[in-house]
Amino acid sequence: MKPKENSVPVYKLTDLMIDDPQPELYDIKSDDFNIKVNTPLVELEIFKKYFRTDCFIIFLVLEGELRIDINLEEYSAKKNSIIIVSPNDLKRSVSTKDALVSSIAFNANFMTKATDTIKNISEVFSYLTYQSLPLWTLEPKDANILKKLLEQISYRTVDIKEHPFGKELLYTHFNILLYELGGFAKKYSIFKSTNLSRKETLVMNFVALLQQKVKFQRNVRAYASELNITPKYLTETVKEIAGKSAGEIIDDFVIQEAKIILSDSNLSISEVAEELHFSDQSFFGKFFKRHTGISPKEYRKLD
Template identity: 40%
Template sequence: MKTKSEEQKAKQISQLADLGHDRHKFLHTVLDGFVVIDKHEINADDEWLRKKVVSRRSERISIFIVTDGHGKINLDMRDYDIKKNSLVVISPTTIMSMLPVETSYTLSGVSFTIDFMAEVGMPENGSDVFAFFSSRFSPVWNLEEEDTQLIIALIGRLIERTAQYAIHPFGKEILIHSFFIFLYELGAMAQKYSQMTRMNFTRQERLIIKFGNLAREQFREVRTVKKYADQLNVSAKYLSEIVKEFSGKNASEIINDLVILEAKFLLGRSELSIGEIADNLNFSDQSFFGKYFKRHTGMSPKAYRESEF
């Protein structure tokens, strides 16, 4: 039986390997929400905040800058000191705990859902821009004043663009453009400020992370566990057993989940024909793709597409 620390480590490994495909889902959703926060005060005089500890798992991507004061925040069971010029990056699934507030501080920032990102699309070099949304990196960066002012100015621009969204003939396009500029500037700062979190992994844990990365890159072309195992210099049986130990699923199930997730996205969010989707996913023909999809979902690709619309 695993100890609590072993369970936490296994969960961390699973997230790094993306065995639940959370990062893959990042690209495949519909418009949900986008919020800009301007000078929001966390007040130590609030009786409720001084006594209450509230924990929840984030369902959004949040980026905020401390513009005044100082305090503490707990992310994934770790306390961080935050102060003026601290930039905090919170990725989906992060466990956030609001600690009892002893000092007041003010925040400005942006919060958006994964669905919003899927609706507006990824900017060019999106994977590089979002590289810092990973548990490998510290979620708190202490910016120089010049960079803080740039972030504040970009947030101010987003506030203006959000207000004009409904009345400007190109409001949506301008908002998206401003949002991408914000992301590009943040991505550039990441190279300057983000620091790798020190983590010591066993050989098995490194293997799982490598498998997860390979599967996300190659699932369209490679669907056999043996081919991944060969690349990792282990047997297919060993790879599957180790993956199952950490995720509850064997390696083939992880691969199939990626394929089905991508197929559902293409069926529901693209104009490609079913035959073109089968070709995109490297199935030998549409019939084989149909049987594969139905075996894993209980319905045909056509029925799934119709249900989506």
């Protein structure tokens, strides 16, 4: 039976780490990122009821079996299998029969910071969409690649304060993980046989429009008009499917575009503002700092 919508809790990443919380890493918040390697899964009653999260979770099963219900479908992941769970997925734990796993969890905030240098992020990250089944059964050699990568990422969390480029190394290994998963997706990912719902199609069309027009259009009403719907319906639908409002996703795209231009061009800050159709450099600077915590000039120096 499908649970009532208003009865489903949304857990933050730290809520999932009840028995073994991870401390904050340098300036990376524990709410944004967590990794565990070679860890037995403990069955907890609160996860046996349907819930959602504000983060992505990837499990690699090393031994035993993990059974999990995702969007009202039950999946059984055994040795060398991975389960990929997105924030808006409805999920609950069914059983963990002597399951030993390595897992990584991260939210949109961590992903945005870590994937600054990935230009084809939508292609690399396509396997996290609702179009693909969340369970992949890997060949042993590919499972071993992921196992070692997750161990490397875990090591980089320990080393992050000691190494002068600790955070950069963590982000680099995280990006390598995404590229490996992107490659494996073409080999193992199975597309769902069901057609996309109207709401899912709407969100895909919205994102496609954003990719074309993000440099010169930041208004939710304008995108809603092109999609022949009301701004309220666009915002509510995007929030339901993607876990963020339409305005938040627009802002994310604008910041990503700004970072790319700041990193890969010799344009002045004023010219970058003009390129992105901001009214002036001051408005662009305030927008950028509100979303990143630093000014465009400071970002360019860091980069």
